Amino acid sequence: MLKKSYFVITLAMVAIFALGACAPATPDCASEDVFCVGFVTDVGKIDDKSFNQSTWEGVELAREEGIADQTKYIETIDAKDYDKNIAEFGDANYDVIITVGFALGEATYKAAGIYPDIDFIGIDQFQAWEFDGDDSTNIANVTGLNFPEDHAGFLVGALGAMMSESGQIGAVCGTDLVPPVWRFGEGYKAGAAYIDPDVEVSVIYHSDVGFDKTFTDPEWGATTANSMIDKGVDVVFGCGGKTGNGAVTAAVQREVYGIGVDTDQYFTLPEAAPRLLSSAMKLLTPGTFDLIKLAKEGNLSSGNAFGTAAYAPYHDVEDEVPAEVKAQMDEIAAGLIDGSITTDVPPVKP
Amino acid sequence: MVVAVGGQKDSPLLIITSMLATTIAVATPLTLGALSGIFCERAGVVNIGIEGMMLGAAFFGWLAAIYMNTIFDVAPLPSLLVGVLFAMLSGGLFALLHAVLSITYKVDQIIGGTVINILAVGITGFLNRQLFFEKGSIFGGQVPHAPGVLPRLQIPFLVDIPVLGRIFDQQPLTIAAILLVIISHYVIFYTPWGLRMRAVGEHPRAADTVGINVSFTRYANVIIGGMLAGLGGAYFTLESVPSFEPLMTNGRGFISLAAMIFGNWTPFGAWAASLVFGAAQALQINLQFYRELIPDQWAILQNSYVVGLAPYILTMLILTGIIGKTTPPAADGIPYEK
Numbered sequence: 228m229l230k231k232s233y234f235v236i237t238l239a240m241v242a243i244f245a246l247g248a249c250a251p252a253t254p255d256c257a258s259e260d261v262f263c264v265g266f267v268t269d270v271g272k273i274d275d276k277s278f279n280q281s282t283w284e285g286v287e288l289a290r291e292e293g294i295a296d297q298t299k300y301i302e303t304i305d306a307k308d309y310d311k312n313i314a315e316f317g318d319a320n321y322d323v324i325i326t327v328g329f330a331l332g333e334a335t336y337k338a339a340g341i342y343p344d345i346d347f348i349g350i351d352q353f354q355a356w357e358f359d360g361d362d363s364t365n366i367a368n369v370t371g372l373n374f375p376e377d378h379a380g381f382l383v384g385a386l387g388a389m390m391s392e393s394g395q396i397g398a399v400c401g402t403d404l405v406p407p408v409w410r411f412g413e414g415y416k417a418g419a420a421y422i423d424p425d426v427e428v429s430v431i432y433h434s435d436v437g438f439d440k441t442f443t444d445p446e447w448g449a450t451t452a453n454s455m456i457d458k459g460v461d462v463v464f465g466c467g468g469k470t471g472n473g474a475v476t477a478a479v480q481r482e483v484y485g486i487g488v489d490t491d492q493y494f495t496l497p498e499a500a501p502r503l504l505s506s507a508m509k510l511l512t513p514g515t516f517d518l519i520k521l522a523k524e525g526n527l528s529s530g531n532a533f534g535t536a537a538y539a540p541y542h543d544v545e546d547e548v549p550a551e552v553k554a555q556m557d558e559i560a561a562g563l564i565d566g567s568i569t570t571d572v573p574p575v576k577p
Numbered sequence: 578m579v580v581a582v583g584g585q586k587d588s589p590l591l592i593i594t595s596m597l598a599t600t601i602a603v604a605t606p607l608t609l610g611a612l613s614g615i616f617c618e619r620a621g622v623v624n625i626g627i628e629g630m631m632l633g634a635a636f637f638g639w640l641a642a643i644y645m646n647t648i649f650d651v652a653p654l655p656s657l658l659v660g661v662l663f664a665m666l667s668g669g670l671f672a673l674l675h676a677v678l679s680i681t682y683k684v685d686q687i688i689g690g691t692v693i694n695i696l697a698v699g700i701t702g703f704l705n706r707q708l709f710f711e712k713g714s715i716f717g718g719q720v721p722h723a724p725g726v727l728p729r730l731q732i733p734f735l736v737d738i739p740v741l742g743r744i745f746d747q748q749p750l751t752i753a754a755i756l757l758v759i760i761s762h763y764v765i766f767y768t769p770w771g772l773r774m775r776a777v778g779e780h781p782r783a784a785d786t787v788g789i790n791v792s793f794t795r796y797a798n799v800i801i802g803g804m805l806a807g808l809g810g811a812y813f814t815l816e817s818v819p820s821f822e823p824l825m826t827n828g829r830g831f832i833s834l835a836a837m838i839f840g841n842w843t844p845f846g847a848w849a850a851s852l853v854f855g856a857a858q859a860l861q862i863n864l865q866f867y868r869e870l871i872p873d874q875w876a877i878l879q880n881s882y883v884v885g886l887a888p889y890i891l892t893m894l895i896l897t898g899i900i901g902k903t904t905p906p907a908a909d910g911i912p913y914e915k
Contacts, residue, residue, distance in 0.1 A: 429865070431862065445820055445825070446813055477818065
């Protein structure tokens with residue numbers, strides 16, 4: 228009796244796992260003529276109006292442009308499934324597999340070893356070997372798509388410094404153990420100093436809790452932002468997931484400017500929209516598209532590729548931003564791209 | 578006097594004021610959680626489910642506020658107040674479950690509390706996903722625009738004091754928590770209700786002999802405790818930030834238990850302990866502003882997490898009896914058998 232019920236439970240569990248996997252049925256991806264791009268999200272939905280969605284739009288663009296013949300995505304429900312989800316595409320002989328987010332870096336490395344013929348593109352996965360010279364971690368089929376966060380931070384730091392009336396601006400960030408977050412913060416300081424070295428910049432990192440918590444603690448973000456505002460800060464840049472969102476929302480409630488991060492948060496954080504000055508953006512869609520194109524041409528090299536940083540439109544506060552500030556922002560953005568302005572922020576924290 | 582720190586020029590008074598204001602605000606859920614624990618344990622029921630009650634209340638209060646605001650088109654402020662009410666109700670319901678388990682069925686009370694903690698994580702995580710992240714759900718697969726947070730209340734006259742006035746510019750739940758400390762103290766020590774509660778917690782057989790309904794007294798106080806924890810949960814999603822995040826209570830329920838013990842099961846003691854914990858959090862934040870102030874021989878303190886450890890070390894010292902002795906109610910955690 229007992230044995231039988233175990234059998235039934237096991238059978239049920241197998242059935243559930245089989246259903247959950249939902250293998251993409253694409254036998255033709257193994258063929259030379261069919262170019263397939265698989266996309267594994269970080270935990271979250273494909274239409275998250277943020278990282279996943281912007282990257283996926285780059286993949287879809289590649290399909291519309293005729294570069295990719297077949298594109299599919301798998302939404303990761305739980306961090307434990309990273310390996311399994313990547314393997315879905317690996318086993319189906321996809322040509323390119325894109326994984327989104329710093330957290331998938333390790334799983335991507337592992338999978339690249341198992342499927343040496345597939346090109347892996349890791350968004351926000353910094354390939355440290357290019358800098359530390361440790362060639363043993365160089366895997367030939369992994370390319371990290373990174374963004375000059377220091378540029379994005381520089382842009383909004385400059386904007387904040389120009390828009391601040393009190394001469395004090397702040398940033399509330401996730402942990403500085405994640406290089407992109409640290410670069411946002413350092414870029415922010417550099418941007419403010421570029422406008423006026425006397426502007427006081429406080430960048431506060433949430434480094435005193437578990438790694439996963441640093442980006443999902445909006446209450447801490449709000450408390451920290453409030454504490455800054457008490458001291459006269461009137462522009463708050465939130466860089467670090469939900470923690471940053473908490474800070475930006477708190478800033479907007481106190482009627483000072485908030486600045487978003489990664490994508491144009493005017494659309495992702497409606498609570499903050501009325502006083503959202505801008506967002507420090509990573510242009511994920513063109514960055515992803517370009518790498519897929521390179522992969523198709525067979526020119527994708529391992530190591531780090533760099534996308535472009537930008538700042539989001541002013542939206543609701545358009546009328547409050549003086550024309551000369553707008554003009555100067557255009558100049559700075561152009562200067563960062565052509566190299567006439569440098570942030571002097573190293574790629575990793577020294 | 579002005580302290581110039583790495584280009585920052587803030588008067589010490591401003592720094593202290595800001596820290597006090599932060600301390601009082603972040604102590605809110607801890608204070609309410611500790612009061613919740615006091616009501617339960619003074620009546621003889623150990624409640625380690627405060628964390629779960631807070632988390633559940635944070636979610637359901639937020640959900641109710643969004644529902645009122647989005648689906649029924651109610652203005653933001655009434656929506657938020659309905660949210661607070663629902664937070665208290667859901668805290669009360671979780672407590673009812675705890676009461677049924679531990680009073681009627683005499684389940685080990687630690688297990689009962691653990692059940693609530695696990696249940697709350699599961700329910701809120703599942704519903705959060707189903708309601709806001711699945712296509713075809715009532716909110717169309719995305720988190721709707723929240724009705725904001727409870728507005729700040731400026732305490733008349735006090736708020737007009739230069740610089741220091743900021744301390745009296747707080748949100749309603751923070752003020753409510755302080756009032757509830759005073760009310761709880763009065764109820765527990767100066768009313769027949771409080772006397773019965775304490776009698777049941779100290780010596781239920783004696784209480785029963787003089788005609789006090791032990792079961793009813795315990796049920797009522799556990800539910801009141803649950804509602805207080807629910808109010809503490811409302812702080813997270815209705816007062817601090819207008820959003821819900823799985824596991825967002827982040828251990829505050831357990832810290833409030835420590836505050837309750839630290840405060841020797843008295844409202845004022847627990848409040849003082851909550852303020853100590855709150856001050857540690859305020860200090861952690863402010864330390865990052867003024868890191869340069871710390872002299873080099875104290876370099877270890879420049880790491881904000883070292884300061885963050887202080888309240889926990891203090892708690893351990895208290896619990897091990899080094900600093901002082903605390904005495905729980907005599908019948909705490911023991912089911913009553915007639």
